[in-house]
Amino acid sequence: MRVIYSTIWYLLVPFLLLRYWWKGRTLPAYRQRLAERFCLDRMPSLPVDIWLHTVSLGEVIAATPLVDELLRLQKRILITTMTPTGAERVARQFGDQVTHRYVPHELPLTLRRFFKTFKPRMGIIFETEIWPNMIHYATEAGVPLVLFNARLSERSMRSYKKAASFFKPYLNQFQGIYAQGQEDAQRFIELGAEPGRVSVLGNIKFDLETKHVNADIFWQLKTRWGSERTVVVIASTHENEEELILSHLKQLQQAIPQVVLVVVPRHPERFPKVIQLARQMGFNTGQRSDLGSIQPDNEVVVIDSTGELLACYQIADYAFVGGSFVPVGGHNVLEPIAMDVPVFSGPQTHNFKMIMAALVAEKAVKVVDNAHELMDGLARLHANPGERAELIQNASNVLNANRGAVARYVAVVKECLGE
Template identity: 50%
Template sequence: MRAIYSFLMLLATPWLYARLYWKGRKNPLYRARIAERFARAPLPVKEVDVWVHAVSLGEVIAAIPLLDALLAEGRTLFVTTMTPTGAERLKGRFGERIPHAFIPYDLQHPMRRFVRALNPRLVLVMETELWPNLLMEVKRAGIPMVLANARLSERSFANYRKLRFFFKPLVGVFSSILAQSPADARRFEALGASADAVEASGNIKFDLQTPKALDPEFSAIKARLGGARLTLMAASTHAPEEAMLLDAFKTLRAELPEAMLWIAPRHPERFDSVATLCREAGFQTGRRSQPESLNASCEVVVLDSLGELPGWYGLSDYAFVGGSFARTGGHNVLEPIALKVPVFSGPHVHNFMAICETLLREEALEIVADAVSLMQAVLRLHNNPGTRNARVQNASRVLEANRGAVAKHLAVVNGLLENRQPIPPDSGAL
C-alpha cells in the first residue's frame, strides 16, 4: 500500500508545485521557501533533542505550552509546519529560540532526506497527522515517536476504520500515543494501536498560559478606537461567516450604537477580501495593517496580522470563535477563556467537541445557532453583568480543573529521551 500511495504522491508533484505558486499570489511565503517543501533547502540545525511537527496554526497554538516546558528543561527543539500561518505564530511567540522549516510534502525520497539530515533524538507529532512516508521514514531511522495531544473524532474514526488495514501500521509506529480523552484513546486502540502505547493524558490546550500583561501597543490602539466601547471579537472566521456577522451586527448597533466589531479572518489570503466586504456592507472599516485607519469613527476593524490574536482577545469584551457557523468544525475556544473573556460559538464544533461539552456542562460557554442569535446573546449578557461574571468564573474553574496534561507529556518525552532503546531498522514497508 505504501508503494501505491508514494506513486500517487509522485504523480501529484506537478500539481503540488502549481498549488504553491497559486497560493503564493496572496502569501509570498508559499513561493519564497518552496525548496523546503521538497527537502532541497539546508536545515538551520541538526541533531536536536525533539522535532515537533505541528501542521497548522491550531496545532502550533496547542503545542505552545509543551514547547515552553521543553525549552524550560533545556531541550533543543525544531518545529515544522505546513502552513505560513503556523510558521508566523511560532515566530511571533518564540522568535529565534525555536528554528523552523516547512515540512516536505509526503514524498518518500524527500522525506527520507529530511529525516536523515535533521536526525532528531525524538519526533513528536501533534494531534492526528498520520502521513505514511513521514512515519515510516522516522521508523526506518530508528527514532522514537510520540503522537501528542492525540485526537480522533467520531467522524474521522468512522472514515479511518473503513481503511483499518492501511492505518493500523501507521498508528503502530508510535512509542506513545497521548490521547486527549478516554474516548480518543479507545478509538486509537480500535484502529490498531497497542493498548500499552495508548494513554488518556488530557488536553494540553487547557495548559495555555496567559500573558502577564497586555501589550501597551494594543492598549493604545484600543484607546484610539474609543476605549469604553463594547467590543465583540470574531476570531478565526471563515467564509461566509463574515457576511453573516456583518449583517447581524447592524441589529446590535441598533441597540448599542457605539458597539464595535473586530474580525480576525483565519487565513491571511482573505484579509483584503474581508476588508472589502466590511466596507461594502456600509461600515466605517479600519485595518490593523493601516494604523492611520484606526480611530474612534471605526465601526469594524479587520485584524489583518499574524500572531497577535491573544493580545486582541485580552482587549475585547466578548468573543465569538469562528469556523463554527461554517461547517469547519470550530477553533480553540480556550484562548479567550484564558483571558477571562466570555465566549460564544456556533453549532459546528466537532473538532473541539470534548472541550465544548465540558464547558457547556459548567455553563462556561454559550452555543448560538446563527449570527443574529449571537448578537442577541451578546446584548443579553451585556445587560446582565452578574451573569457575565459568573460565566467568566465558571470558565476559569474549568480551565484550572483540567490543567496537567503538559506534565504528563513531559514525563513521557523525558522518559523516552533518557531511556531510549534503539528501534530496529525497518524496511519502510506498509
C-alpha cells in the same frame, strides 16, 4: 501498497508546485522556502533532541506550553509546520531558541535526507497527523515517535476507516498514542491501534499561558476608539460567517450603540474579501494593516494580520469563536477564556466536543444557533454585569480544573529520552 503510495506522491510533485504558486498570489510566503519542503536546500548539520510537528498556527499555539517546558529543560528542538502562519508564529514566539522548517512532503528521498540530517532522538507529532511515509522513515532511522494531544473526530475516523488496513501498521509504529480524552483513545483503538499503545493524558490546550502575549498595539487602538467603546472580537471566521454576523450588526448597535466589531478571519487569503464586504455593507471599517484607517468612529475593524488573535482577546469585552456557524467544527474557545473574556460559540463544534461539553455543563460558554441569537445574547449579557462575571468565573474554574497535562507529556518525553 506503500510503493504505490510513494509513486503517487512523486507524480503529484508538479501539482504541489503549481498549488504553492497559486496560493502565493495572495500569500507570497507560500512561494518562499519551497526547497525546504523537498529537502533540496542546504540543510544544516544540526542534530536535535526533539522534533515536534505541528500543522499550523492553532497547533503551534496549543503546543507552546509544552515547548516552553522543554526549552526550560534545555532541549534542542526542531519544529516543523505546513503553513506560513504556523512558521510565522514559531518565529515570533520562540525566535532562535528553536529551529523551524517546513515539514517535508511524503517523498522517500526527501524524508530519508530529513532524518539523516537532523537525527532527532525522538519525534512528537501533535494531534492528528498520520503520514505513512513520515512514520515509516522515522522508524527506519531509529527515531521513536509519539502522538501527543491525540484527537480523532468521528468524521476523521470514518475517513481513515475507509483505508484502515493501510493505516493500521503505521499507527502501531508509534511508541505511544497519548490522547486528549477517552473517546479519542477509543477511536484510535477502533482504527487498529494496539490498546497497550494508547493512553489518555489530557488536553494540553487547557495549559495555555498568556504571559508571552504582547497586546501593546491593540491597547493603543482601544485608546483611539475611546474607553466607552464595547469591543466584540469575532474570531477565526470562515466563508459566509462574516456576512451572517455583519448582517445583524445593526441589531446589536441598537442595544449597544458604542459597539465595535473586531473581525479576525481564519485564513489570510480572505482578508481583502472581508474588508471589502464590511465596506460594501456600509460599515465604517478599519484594518490592522492600515493604522490610519483606525478611527474613533469605526464600526468594524478587520485584523488582516496573522498571529495576533490572542492579543486581540486582551482588549475584548466579549468574543465569538467562529468556524461554528458553518460545518468546520469550531476553533479554540479556551484562548479567550484564558484572557477572562466571556465567550459565545455557534452549534457546530465537533472538533472541540469534549472541551465544549465541559464548558456547557458548567454554564461557562454561551452557545447560540445563529447570528440573531448571537446579537441578542450579547445585548442581554451586556445588560447584566452579574451574569457576565459569573460566566467568566465559571469558565475560569473549568480551565483551572483541567490544567496539568503538560507535566504528564513532559514525563513521557523524559522516558523516551531515557532520562
